[in-house]
Amino acid sequence: MTNSLKLAVFTDLDGTLLDHDTYSWDAAQPALDRLARQQCSVILASSKTAAEILLLQDSMALSGQPALVENGSGLIGLVGTHSPRTYTALREILDLVPQTLRAHFRGFGDMSAEDVSSLTGLSPKAAALAQTRDYSEPGLWSGGEEELRTFYTALAQHGVSAQRGGRFLTLSFGRTKADAMTHVIHALKPDLTLALGDAPNDVEMLERADLGVIVANPHHALLPMLAGERDGRIIRTRDPGPVGWNIAVNEILDRLFPE
Template structure:
């Protein structure tokens, strides 16, 4: 079936399309199948690496679609984008931070595969792929909130930023999921965009899209009210993870189909 309104769906992964505990996306398969039937692109947007996302795209039937990787620090699948990888320079900049602050941030590059497996719940082969980074460094912050403020200030002075995701604090040289959306939108030229996410690093993406869905995640505090939420442009799910994702996308497609039917018959 043709995608009549040229809809593009942008989706976070962990805690949104993927279950927080099991990483399963099975509960979202009905909605993914329905999107595929209508040739509606699903653009994955995550802190995951390009290789991690490519594997998930293959499993979900999304191969060849654009994707936003490493929290917006990189984009794949869009012709003409050839952003040089910056991970080595990022690690060097982190290691120049005073040890008292630096030691409170334990990044993926600081961990062994066994440690990362324990922290993420990923199997060892996937943990290795999570360490094969090109643009950003996720990690665990173990210091106080006051020290975190100092850490972020030092990062900013060095041209770096930090974003809170569903599980980790991710450091990069800049770029958000919303920034990366521009490249994808320019390539796909949609009439309508839908974004789904659950964490603070999804906020700009949710607010940028024409319609946004905050997917419930009982493992973290709920997001505060977002711009557009009072007007109904951004909604929230009752169910968590892929169950909530599936229900939200199904409802959106029902509404979109009804509106298109009225336009054709009007």
């Protein structure tokens, strides 16, 4: 049974809807099923590539839904929303950075599929899909904080920005999850938006949504207090990953769509 409220749910994946260690979303399936019954839009928003997201959408019965790929640098499921600046251009700019700084950043393009598999726990086949990038470059930073600030400045001179996620430092031409989220909202015109995430690169998305959920992730530092938490518009889960996701979404649905 559905009602007339159009809800659009924007959700991060790793550490949020997907378990940090196993990449399973099984614990969130009850809430996903309930969202499907209410015909809510579920928009995946991740650093993952389009190739990865399409497989996940198929597995989650979300095929045909829009999705924010590569941290919002690209969109799938909507027409006319791709960035004109490509992964190749990004890699070329990265190599213009002084070598003393460049040596501290090891991106996916510097790794083999076996390296990515070992680092992420993905299968070699899935790791290869993670390297099939169009717009952004995740990687590991091995230098200090002062060097990192200098690295940011060097990249910014070429129009490249960096965001910290749950695992990686991701370079892009500046479009964020929140920017891509705005395109989707304009296209879908929902009555209400809900966003869920666990990492710094989710903050703008959480704050832009009508309702936000910070999903606990014991594998990295707590996010700072967000403005929306003071009025209850943004809440935090006690349980991590898909367990916390499921509880929070069901509690929100209890209010919006009582069964």
